[in-house]
Amino acid sequence: MRLVERRRESLELRDARLELAATTDDVGLGVRALVGDGWGYGATNLLDPDGVTRAARAAVEAARATARSARQRVELPAPVMGRYETPLTEDPFEVALAEKVALMGDAHARILATAGVKAAKGSLVAQRTGTLFRASNGSAVDQRVTLSGAGLAALAVGDDGDVQVRSAPKSHEGNVLQGGFEQVRAMDLPGEAGRLAAEAVALTRAEPTPAGATTVVLDGAQLSLQIHESVGHPTELDRVLGEEISLAGASFLLPEAMDRLTYGSEHVSLTADATSPLGPGTFGFDDEGTPATRTPLVDRGRFVGFLSGRDSAAAVDRPSAGCLRAESWWSQPIVRMINVNLEPGTGSLDELLGGVDDGLMLSVNKSWSIDDLRLNFQFSCEAAYEVKGGRLTGKLYKTPVYADVTPRFWKACSGVAGPEAWRMWGWMYCGKGDPIQIMSVGHGCAPARFEGVPVRSSR
DSSP, X not given: OEEEEEEEEEEEEETTEEEEEEEEEXXXXXXXXXXXXXXXXXXXXXXXXXXXXXXXXXXXXXXXHHOSOSSOOOOOOOOOEEEEEOOOSSOTTTSOHHHHHHHHHHHHHHHHTSTTEEEEEEEEEEEEEEEEEEOTTSOEEEEEEEEEEEEEEEEEXXXXXXXXXEEESOSTTOEEEESOTHHHHHTOHHHHHHHHHHHHHHHHHSEEOOOEEEEEEEOHHHHHHHHIIIIIGGGBHHHHTTSOOTTTOOOSOOGGGTTTOBOSOTTOOEEEETTOTTOTTOOSBOTTSOBOOEEEEEEXXXXXXXXXOHHHHHHTTOOOOSOEEOSSTTSOOEEOOOBEEEOOOSSOHHHHHTTOSEEEEEEEEEEEEEOTTSOEEXXXXXXXXXXXXXXXXXXXXXXXXXXXXXXXXXXXEEEEOOGGGOEEEEEEEEEETTTXXXXXXXXXXXXXXXXXXXXXXXX
Protein backbone atom coordinates (compact mmCIF):
# COMPACT_ATOMS: atom_id res chain seq x y z
CA MET A 1 0.00 0.00 0.00
CA ARG A 2 1.20 3.50 -0.88
CA LEU A 3 -0.49 6.55 0.58
CA VAL A 4 0.76 9.50 -1.50
CA GLU A 5 0.27 13.23 -0.95
CA ARG A 6 1.69 15.60 -3.55
CA ARG A 7 1.83 19.38 -3.93
CA ARG A 8 3.15 21.23 -6.97
CA GLU A 9 3.55 24.96 -7.58
CA SER A 10 4.18 26.21 -11.13
CA LEU A 11 4.95 29.81 -12.07
CA GLU A 12 5.43 31.21 -15.56
CA LEU A 13 6.58 34.75 -16.30
CA ARG A 14 7.04 36.85 -19.44
CA ASP A 15 8.73 40.23 -19.52
CA ALA A 16 8.76 40.37 -15.70
CA ARG A 17 5.00 39.80 -15.54
CA LEU A 18 3.46 36.77 -13.87
CA GLU A 19 1.36 34.95 -16.48
CA LEU A 20 0.56 31.75 -14.57
CA ALA A 21 0.54 30.78 -10.92
CA ALA A 22 -0.88 27.36 -10.22
CA THR A 23 -0.76 25.18 -7.12
CA THR A 24 -2.16 21.65 -7.26
CA ASP A 25 -2.66 19.21 -4.40
CA ASP A 26 -3.67 15.57 -4.61
CA VAL A 27 -3.80 12.71 -2.17
CA GLY A 28 -4.79 9.08 -2.56
CA LEU A 29 -3.93 5.47 -1.94
CA GLY A 30 -2.72 2.69 -4.23
CA VAL A 31 -2.81 -1.03 -3.49
CA ARG A 32 -0.64 -3.63 -5.22
CA ALA A 33 -1.81 -7.23 -4.82
CA LEU A 34 -0.22 -10.59 -5.60
CA VAL A 35 -2.18 -13.74 -6.49
CA GLY A 36 0.03 -16.70 -7.41
CA ASP A 37 2.47 -15.10 -9.86
CA GLY A 38 0.09 -12.34 -10.97
CA TRP A 39 0.22 -8.70 -9.88
CA GLY A 40 -2.75 -6.34 -9.84
CA TYR A 41 -3.28 -2.71 -8.92
CA GLY A 42 -6.13 -0.64 -7.54
CA ALA A 43 -6.29 2.99 -6.40
CA THR A 44 -8.64 5.48 -4.79
CA ASN A 45 -8.79 9.03 -3.52
CA LEU A 46 -11.74 8.11 -1.28
CA LEU A 47 -9.87 7.56 1.95
CA ASP A 48 -12.61 5.89 3.94
CA PRO A 49 -13.06 2.16 4.70
CA ASP A 50 -15.35 1.59 1.70
CA GLY A 51 -13.04 3.34 -0.77
CA VAL A 52 -9.94 1.55 0.46
CA THR A 53 -11.71 -1.82 0.42
CA ARG A 54 -12.86 -1.30 -3.17
CA ALA A 55 -9.29 -0.44 -4.24
CA ALA A 56 -7.93 -3.57 -2.54
CA ARG A 57 -10.57 -5.77 -4.16
CA ALA A 58 -9.85 -4.27 -7.58
CA ALA A 59 -6.15 -5.03 -7.10
CA VAL A 60 -6.85 -8.65 -6.16
CA GLU A 61 -9.23 -9.15 -9.09
CA ALA A 62 -6.64 -7.75 -11.51
CA ALA A 63 -3.92 -9.94 -9.99
CA ARG A 64 -6.07 -13.04 -10.33
CA ALA A 65 -6.78 -12.18 -13.97
CA THR A 66 -3.10 -11.75 -14.82
CA ALA A 67 -1.78 -14.80 -12.95
CA ARG A 68 -0.35 -17.47 -15.24
CA SER A 69 -0.19 -19.91 -12.34
CA ALA A 70 -2.19 -19.78 -9.13
CA ARG A 71 0.13 -22.37 -7.59
CA GLN A 72 3.46 -20.69 -8.31
CA ARG A 73 4.33 -18.23 -5.57
CA VAL A 74 6.51 -15.15 -5.92
CA GLU A 75 8.99 -14.93 -3.06
CA LEU A 76 8.87 -11.56 -1.36
CA PRO A 77 12.11 -10.11 0.00
CA ALA A 78 12.94 -9.50 3.63
CA PRO A 79 11.09 -6.53 5.12
CA VAL A 80 12.66 -3.08 5.05
CA MET A 81 12.01 -0.19 7.40
CA GLY A 82 13.26 3.35 7.04
CA ARG A 83 12.69 7.01 6.40
CA TYR A 84 14.01 9.36 3.72
CA GLU A 85 13.60 13.13 3.55
CA THR A 86 15.18 15.62 1.17
CA PRO A 87 17.79 17.71 2.91
CA LEU A 88 16.99 21.37 2.30
CA THR A 89 17.79 24.80 3.69
CA GLU A 90 14.87 26.88 2.44
CA ASP A 91 11.41 25.38 1.96
CA PRO A 92 10.27 26.49 -1.53
CA PHE A 93 6.65 26.58 -0.41
CA GLU A 94 7.52 29.05 2.36
CA VAL A 95 9.14 31.59 0.03
CA ALA A 96 6.66 34.37 -0.73
CA LEU A 97 5.24 34.60 -4.25
CA ALA A 98 6.30 38.25 -4.41
CA GLU A 99 9.93 37.31 -3.70
CA LYS A 100 9.93 34.67 -6.43
CA VAL A 101 8.43 37.12 -8.94
CA ALA A 102 10.95 39.79 -7.93
CA LEU A 103 13.89 37.43 -8.50
CA MET A 104 12.69 36.57 -11.97
CA GLY A 105 11.72 40.19 -12.64
CA ASP A 106 15.29 41.29 -11.95
CA ALA A 107 16.59 38.75 -14.46
CA HIS A 108 14.00 39.78 -17.05
CA ALA A 109 14.82 43.47 -16.65
CA ARG A 110 18.48 42.77 -17.37
CA ILE A 111 17.56 40.78 -20.49
CA LEU A 112 15.17 43.43 -21.80
CA ALA A 113 17.81 46.15 -21.39
CA THR A 114 19.73 44.63 -24.31
CA ALA A 115 18.97 46.08 -27.75
CA GLY A 116 17.56 43.51 -30.12
CA VAL A 117 15.89 41.39 -27.42
CA LYS A 118 12.14 41.18 -27.83
CA ALA A 119 11.07 39.05 -24.86
CA ALA A 120 12.20 37.44 -21.65
CA LYS A 121 10.63 34.25 -20.33
CA GLY A 122 11.04 32.30 -17.15
CA SER A 123 9.53 29.60 -14.99
CA LEU A 124 9.78 28.27 -11.44
CA VAL A 125 8.54 24.97 -10.09
CA ALA A 126 8.39 23.31 -6.69
CA GLN A 127 7.07 19.86 -5.85
CA ARG A 128 6.81 17.87 -2.66
CA THR A 129 5.76 14.22 -2.58
CA GLY A 130 5.14 12.40 0.67
CA THR A 131 4.76 8.62 0.57
CA LEU A 132 3.72 6.20 3.30
CA PHE A 133 4.54 2.63 2.19
CA ARG A 134 3.38 -0.51 4.01
CA ALA A 135 3.62 -4.10 2.77
CA SER A 136 2.44 -7.50 3.97
CA ASN A 137 6.03 -8.70 4.40
CA GLY A 138 6.37 -6.17 7.24
CA SER A 139 7.99 -3.33 5.29
CA ALA A 140 7.30 0.18 6.54
CA VAL A 141 8.81 3.20 4.76
CA ASP A 142 8.10 6.93 5.00
CA GLN A 143 9.53 9.32 2.40
CA ARG A 144 9.29 13.05 1.65
CA VAL A 145 10.94 14.31 -1.54
CA THR A 146 11.16 18.02 -2.41
CA LEU A 147 12.15 19.36 -5.84
CA SER A 148 12.90 22.97 -6.78
CA GLY A 149 13.72 24.39 -10.18
CA ALA A 150 13.80 27.40 -12.46
CA GLY A 151 14.68 28.46 -15.98
CA LEU A 152 15.30 31.68 -17.90
CA ALA A 153 15.28 32.50 -21.62
CA ALA A 154 16.04 35.51 -23.82
CA LEU A 155 14.33 35.82 -27.22
CA ALA A 156 15.85 38.03 -29.90
CA VAL A 157 14.57 38.92 -33.39
CA GLY A 158 16.96 39.91 -36.16
CA ASP A 159 16.42 42.50 -38.87
CA ASP A 160 15.35 39.70 -41.23
CA GLY A 161 12.82 38.33 -38.73
CA ASP A 162 15.06 35.47 -37.57
CA VAL A 163 14.11 34.43 -34.00
CA GLN A 164 16.81 33.01 -31.70
CA VAL A 165 16.68 31.89 -28.07
CA ARG A 166 19.28 31.39 -25.35
CA SER A 167 18.34 29.62 -22.12
CA ALA A 168 19.86 28.94 -18.69
CA PRO A 169 20.61 26.77 -16.83
CA LYS A 170 19.04 24.69 -19.61
CA SER A 171 15.99 24.86 -21.86
CA HIS A 172 12.46 23.49 -21.51
CA GLU A 173 11.61 23.58 -17.77
CA GLY A 174 15.04 24.86 -16.72
CA ASN A 175 17.02 22.85 -14.20
CA VAL A 176 15.14 20.98 -11.47
CA LEU A 177 17.05 19.61 -8.49
CA GLN A 178 16.22 17.87 -5.26
CA GLY A 179 16.42 20.43 -2.50
CA GLY A 180 14.92 23.72 -1.42
CA PHE A 181 14.75 27.21 -2.88
CA GLU A 182 18.47 27.54 -2.20
CA GLN A 183 18.95 25.55 -5.42
CA VAL A 184 17.14 28.27 -7.39
CA ARG A 185 19.16 31.03 -5.75
CA ALA A 186 22.39 29.19 -6.58
CA MET A 187 21.50 29.33 -10.30
CA ASP A 188 22.06 33.13 -10.18
CA LEU A 189 19.59 33.78 -12.99
CA PRO A 190 20.01 37.58 -12.79
CA GLY A 191 23.74 37.04 -13.22
CA GLU A 192 23.13 34.89 -16.32
CA ALA A 193 20.73 37.37 -17.93
CA GLY A 194 23.26 39.60 -19.69
CA ARG A 195 25.09 36.68 -21.33
CA LEU A 196 21.85 35.11 -22.53
CA ALA A 197 20.62 38.36 -24.04
CA ALA A 198 23.90 39.10 -25.80
CA GLU A 199 24.14 35.60 -27.26
CA ALA A 200 20.52 35.57 -28.41
CA VAL A 201 21.13 38.80 -30.33
CA ALA A 202 24.44 37.52 -31.71
CA LEU A 203 22.73 34.37 -32.98
CA THR A 204 20.33 36.43 -35.12
CA ARG A 205 23.41 37.67 -37.04
CA ALA A 206 25.35 34.41 -36.96
CA GLU A 207 26.06 32.09 -39.87
CA PRO A 208 24.29 28.72 -40.05
CA THR A 209 26.28 25.83 -38.64
CA PRO A 210 28.52 24.36 -41.38
CA ALA A 211 27.72 20.82 -42.46
CA GLY A 212 30.08 17.89 -42.12
CA ALA A 213 31.54 15.36 -39.71
CA THR A 214 33.49 17.12 -36.98
CA THR A 215 34.68 16.95 -33.39
CA VAL A 216 31.85 17.94 -31.07
CA VAL A 217 31.89 18.86 -27.39
CA LEU A 218 28.49 18.69 -25.72
CA ASP A 219 27.93 20.97 -22.75
CA GLY A 220 26.37 19.45 -19.63
CA ALA A 221 22.84 20.64 -20.34
CA GLN A 222 22.74 19.01 -23.79
CA LEU A 223 24.68 15.93 -22.71
CA SER A 224 22.16 15.25 -19.94
CA LEU A 225 19.39 14.85 -22.50
CA GLN A 226 21.64 12.75 -24.73
CA ILE A 227 22.16 10.40 -21.77
CA HIS A 228 18.44 10.37 -21.05
CA GLU A 229 17.34 9.42 -24.55
CA SER A 230 20.17 7.15 -25.73
CA VAL A 231 21.17 5.43 -22.47
CA GLY A 232 18.40 5.82 -19.88
CA HIS A 233 15.39 4.71 -21.92
CA PRO A 234 17.01 1.83 -23.85
CA THR A 235 18.33 0.27 -20.62
CA GLU A 236 14.86 0.10 -19.00
CA LEU A 237 14.42 -3.65 -18.72
CA ASP A 238 10.64 -3.73 -19.19
CA ARG A 239 11.16 -2.22 -22.65
CA VAL A 240 13.83 -4.80 -23.41
CA LEU A 241 11.49 -7.64 -22.38
CA GLY A 242 8.67 -6.28 -24.57
CA GLU A 243 6.43 -5.31 -21.65
CA GLU A 244 6.46 -1.56 -22.38
CA ILE A 245 6.54 -0.36 -25.96
CA SER A 246 4.50 2.86 -26.03
CA LEU A 247 6.08 6.30 -26.56
CA ALA A 248 9.06 5.08 -28.61
CA GLY A 249 9.26 2.37 -26.02
CA ALA A 250 11.24 -0.55 -27.41
CA SER A 251 15.03 -0.99 -27.22
CA PHE A 252 17.88 -2.23 -29.38
CA LEU A 253 19.34 -3.96 -26.32
CA LEU A 254 18.73 -7.63 -25.53
CA PRO A 255 19.46 -9.49 -22.26
CA GLU A 256 22.26 -11.44 -23.92
CA ALA A 257 24.03 -8.12 -24.66
CA MET A 258 25.04 -7.81 -21.00
CA ASP A 259 28.78 -8.14 -20.51
CA ARG A 260 29.26 -8.54 -24.26
CA LEU A 261 28.15 -5.40 -26.10
CA THR A 262 30.54 -2.49 -26.55
CA TYR A 263 28.25 0.47 -25.85
CA GLY A 264 30.91 3.19 -25.87
CA SER A 265 34.59 3.99 -25.68
CA GLU A 266 36.82 3.40 -22.66
CA HIS A 267 35.93 6.92 -21.49
CA VAL A 268 32.26 6.02 -21.06
CA SER A 269 31.04 4.71 -17.70
CA LEU A 270 27.40 5.24 -16.80
CA THR A 271 25.73 4.43 -13.49
CA ALA A 272 22.11 4.29 -12.31
CA ASP A 273 22.31 5.90 -8.89
CA ALA A 274 19.35 6.65 -6.60
CA THR A 275 21.75 8.00 -3.96
CA SER A 276 23.15 10.97 -5.96
CA PRO A 277 22.97 14.29 -4.07
CA LEU A 278 20.51 16.76 -5.66
CA GLY A 279 19.20 14.16 -8.13
CA PRO A 280 15.45 14.22 -8.89
CA GLY A 281 15.77 10.42 -9.13
CA THR A 282 17.15 10.14 -5.60
CA PHE A 283 15.16 8.47 -2.78
CA GLY A 284 15.51 6.06 0.08
CA PHE A 285 13.39 3.23 -1.37
CA ASP A 286 11.63 2.64 -4.67
CA ASP A 287 7.87 2.07 -4.85
CA GLU A 288 8.06 -1.65 -4.10
CA GLY A 289 10.34 -1.14 -1.11
CA THR A 290 13.76 -1.84 -2.64
CA PRO A 291 16.45 0.29 -0.95
CA ALA A 292 18.17 2.90 -3.11
CA THR A 293 21.29 1.57 -4.78
CA ARG A 294 23.94 2.18 -7.46
CA THR A 295 23.90 -0.09 -10.51
CA PRO A 296 26.57 0.11 -13.25
CA LEU A 297 25.03 0.26 -16.73
CA VAL A 298 28.15 0.80 -18.83
CA ASP A 299 31.63 0.13 -17.44
CA ARG A 300 34.47 1.68 -19.48
CA GLY A 301 32.46 1.18 -22.63
CA ARG A 302 31.10 -2.31 -21.90
CA PHE A 303 27.37 -2.74 -21.34
CA VAL A 304 26.87 -4.43 -17.96
CA GLY A 305 23.39 -3.75 -16.56
CA PHE A 306 19.78 -2.64 -16.84
CA LEU A 307 17.36 -0.38 -15.03
CA SER A 308 14.99 -2.85 -13.36
CA GLY A 309 12.53 -3.74 -10.64
CA ARG A 310 12.39 -7.04 -8.75
CA ASP A 311 10.35 -8.99 -11.29
CA SER A 312 12.17 -7.81 -14.42
CA ALA A 313 15.57 -8.28 -12.74
CA ALA A 314 14.67 -11.85 -11.81
CA ALA A 315 13.95 -12.56 -15.50
CA VAL A 316 17.62 -11.92 -16.30
CA ASP A 317 18.97 -13.35 -13.04
CA ARG A 318 20.22 -10.03 -11.68
CA PRO A 319 19.39 -8.12 -8.47
CA SER A 320 16.87 -5.31 -8.73
CA ALA A 321 18.29 -1.90 -9.59
CA GLY A 322 15.55 -0.35 -7.45
CA CYS A 323 13.81 1.37 -10.37
CA LEU A 324 10.14 0.45 -9.88
CA ARG A 325 8.52 3.88 -9.59
CA ALA A 326 5.07 5.43 -9.94
CA GLU A 327 4.11 9.02 -10.63
CA SER A 328 1.59 9.15 -7.79
CA TRP A 329 -1.04 7.14 -5.93
CA TRP A 330 -3.20 6.51 -8.98
CA SER A 331 -0.42 4.93 -11.06
CA GLN A 332 0.96 1.41 -10.96
CA PRO A 333 4.74 1.29 -10.41
CA ILE A 334 6.70 0.47 -13.56
CA VAL A 335 10.41 0.44 -14.41
CA ARG A 336 11.54 4.07 -14.59
CA MET A 337 14.81 5.86 -14.80
CA ILE A 338 16.39 7.01 -11.58
CA ASN A 339 19.51 9.18 -11.87
CA VAL A 340 21.57 7.91 -14.80
CA ASN A 341 24.99 9.55 -14.53
CA LEU A 342 28.04 9.73 -16.77
CA GLU A 343 31.00 9.24 -14.47
CA PRO A 344 33.56 12.08 -14.66
CA GLY A 345 36.85 11.76 -16.47
CA THR A 346 39.84 13.98 -15.79
CA GLY A 347 40.78 17.60 -16.35
CA SER A 348 38.93 20.85 -16.81
CA LEU A 349 36.65 21.94 -19.63
CA ASP A 350 39.56 23.96 -21.06
CA GLU A 351 41.70 20.82 -21.11
CA LEU A 352 38.88 18.91 -22.84
CA LEU A 353 38.65 21.67 -25.47
CA GLY A 354 42.43 21.53 -25.78
CA GLY A 355 42.02 18.22 -27.58
CA VAL A 356 39.96 19.84 -30.36
CA ASP A 357 41.91 21.09 -33.38
CA ASP A 358 38.82 22.14 -35.33
CA GLY A 359 35.29 21.54 -34.03
CA LEU A 360 32.24 22.83 -32.22
CA MET A 361 30.87 23.01 -28.69
CA LEU A 362 27.10 22.55 -28.79
CA SER A 363 25.01 24.16 -26.06
CA VAL A 364 21.50 23.60 -24.69
CA ASN A 365 18.79 21.55 -26.38
CA LYS A 366 16.07 22.91 -28.66
CA SER A 367 14.44 19.70 -29.89
CA TRP A 368 15.11 16.01 -30.42
CA SER A 369 13.84 12.81 -32.02
CA ILE A 370 14.82 9.17 -31.65
CA ASP A 371 13.48 5.98 -33.19
CA ASP A 372 11.51 3.22 -31.44
CA LEU A 373 14.62 1.13 -30.81
CA ARG A 374 16.57 4.09 -29.39
CA LEU A 375 19.19 3.72 -32.11
CA ASN A 376 18.93 6.58 -34.63
CA PHE A 377 18.68 10.03 -33.09
CA GLN A 378 18.78 13.71 -33.99
CA PHE A 379 19.21 16.67 -31.65
CA SER A 380 19.09 20.40 -32.35
CA CYS A 381 20.74 22.90 -30.01
CA GLU A 382 20.47 26.60 -29.33
CA ALA A 383 24.06 27.50 -30.19
CA ALA A 384 27.36 26.18 -31.53
CA TYR A 385 30.64 27.73 -30.38
CA GLU A 386 33.57 27.45 -32.77
CA VAL A 387 36.66 25.67 -31.39
CA LYS A 388 40.03 26.00 -33.16
CA GLY A 389 43.46 25.13 -31.92
CA GLY A 390 42.06 23.87 -28.65
CA ARG A 391 40.30 27.13 -27.76
CA LEU A 392 36.93 28.81 -28.15
CA THR A 393 37.31 31.52 -30.80
CA GLY A 394 34.30 33.55 -29.72
CA LYS A 395 32.45 32.83 -32.96
CA LEU A 396 28.86 31.56 -32.74
CA TYR A 397 26.93 29.50 -35.27
CA LYS A 398 23.17 29.19 -35.19
CA THR A 399 20.70 26.31 -35.58
CA PRO A 400 23.13 23.39 -35.07
CA VAL A 401 21.86 19.84 -35.52
CA TYR A 402 23.74 16.61 -34.92
CA ALA A 403 22.62 13.06 -35.68
CA ASP A 404 24.10 9.61 -35.20
CA VAL A 405 23.50 6.01 -34.09
CA THR A 406 23.62 5.32 -30.34
CA PRO A 407 26.52 2.82 -30.03
CA ARG A 408 28.55 4.53 -32.75
CA PHE A 409 28.13 7.89 -31.03
CA TRP A 410 29.21 6.68 -27.60
CA LYS A 411 32.14 4.73 -29.11
CA ALA A 412 33.30 8.05 -30.58
CA CYS A 413 33.70 9.61 -27.11
CA SER A 414 37.34 10.72 -26.80
CA GLY A 415 37.16 12.39 -23.41
CA VAL A 416 35.02 13.47 -20.46
CA ALA A 417 35.86 16.43 -18.25
CA GLY A 418 36.67 15.83 -14.60
CA PRO A 419 34.84 16.21 -11.29
CA GLU A 420 35.25 19.99 -11.21
CA ALA A 421 33.05 20.25 -14.33
CA TRP A 422 30.54 17.57 -13.23
CA ARG A 423 27.07 18.67 -12.11
CA MET A 424 23.55 17.32 -11.74
CA TRP A 425 20.92 18.15 -14.34
CA GLY A 426 17.26 17.46 -13.60
CA TRP A 427 14.40 16.80 -16.00
CA MET A 428 10.96 17.30 -14.46
CA TYR A 429 8.63 15.83 -17.07
CA CYS A 430 9.79 12.47 -18.44
CA GLY A 431 6.86 10.57 -19.94
CA LYS A 432 6.43 6.80 -20.15
CA GLY A 433 3.61 4.27 -20.05
CA ASP A 434 0.04 4.10 -21.28
CA PRO A 435 -1.76 5.80 -19.61
CA ILE A 436 1.22 8.09 -19.47
CA GLN A 437 3.10 8.69 -16.23
CA ILE A 438 5.28 11.78 -15.78
CA MET A 439 8.38 11.38 -13.60
CA SER A 440 11.38 13.48 -12.60
CA VAL A 441 14.84 12.10 -13.33
CA GLY A 442 18.41 13.31 -13.02
CA HIS A 443 21.59 13.02 -15.07
CA GLY A 444 24.91 13.99 -13.57
CA CYS A 445 27.63 14.65 -16.13
CA ALA A 446 30.55 16.81 -17.18
CA PRO A 447 31.00 18.05 -20.77
CA ALA A 448 32.25 15.34 -23.13
CA ARG A 449 34.02 15.23 -26.51
CA PHE A 450 33.00 13.09 -29.50
CA GLU A 451 34.86 12.54 -32.78
CA GLY A 452 33.49 12.49 -36.31
CA VAL A 453 29.91 13.47 -35.46
CA PRO A 454 27.69 14.48 -38.43
CA VAL A 455 26.62 18.10 -37.92
CA ARG A 456 24.57 20.52 -40.02
CA SER A 457 22.23 23.47 -39.73
CA SER A 458 18.49 23.06 -39.43
CA ARG A 459 18.07 25.90 -41.97
